[in-house]
Amino acid sequence: MQGTNFFEVAQSPYSLDWFEQGIRARLEHLSLSADTPLEHYSQTGQSLSPDNIEKMISHLELRMLEMSYLINELKLLQKLKTDVLP
Numbered sequence: 001m002q003g004t005n006f007f008e009v010a011q012s013p014y015s016l017d018w019f020e021q022g023i024r025a026r027l028e029h030l031s032l033s034a035d036t037p038l039e040h041y042s043q044t045g046q047s048l049s050p051d052n053i054e055k056m057i058s059h060l061e062l063r064m065l066e067m068s069y070l071i072n073e074l075k076l077l078q079k080l081k082t083d084v085l086p
Contacts, residue, residue: 016080023073030066 037056044052 016077019073019077019080023070023077026066026070030063030070033063 037059040052040055040059041048
């Protein structure tokens, strides 16, 4: 199994800049797609059929997963900035 040494990767400020840009883009995507269940609810005549409920649940579960990944990446960025960079 191949290991990754984040301390070597983080030596370049450009790599952290790219990492931050990726996080920012994903945060923007998350915020722009946050109202998708509400839009879907409005477009279906504000009815909560089993199919509509399932679509909303799937969307919200996906957003929760994306948020947990973003939280982990933000924690990693914080650790890299405090431990690696002077």
